[in-house]
Amino acid sequence: RAWLPRPPRGRYRPEDPSLAVYERDWWKWWATLQPQWRVESPGRSNRFLRETYPALSPDNWNPLRVPGQNGMLSVVAALYWWGLKNSAVGEREDKESWSEAVADVKWMV
Known part of the structure; x- marks a missing residue:
């Protein structure tokens, strides 16, 4: 989790793992933040279906209701850094994975 240490305020830049490592770790991390009602996409580890929301009970959203940094x-910061690296060195497949991550975050928000 290169994006979560406690750096000096305003000066932190994440370590520069390979794009494949960053992508893998981001999806694993994102999976840990998902509410129980999210259904994993068949055959795609740490990816989730985007079909329907549950009833609008606050309990259904608690895993994502974390304020602050x-x-x-x-x-969003992790997606930003991933996107920067993608634009510099990413292949088509890398950009598709990033776009899918952005779409999934957008869907959840």
Whole structure:
């Protein structure tokens, strides 16, 4: 989890793992944040179906209701860094995975 250590404020840049490692780790991390009602996509580890939302009970969203730097801000920052690296060195498949991650986060928000 290169994007979660406690750096000096405003000066942190994540370690520079390979794009494949960053992508794999991001999806694993994102999977840990998902509510229990999310259904994993068959044959695609750490990927989830985007079909229907559950009833709008606050309990259904608790895993993602984390304020501050350890909440959605970290998710967006991690996607930003991944996107920067993708634009510099990514192949088509890498960009598709990033686009899928952005779409999944957008769907959950």
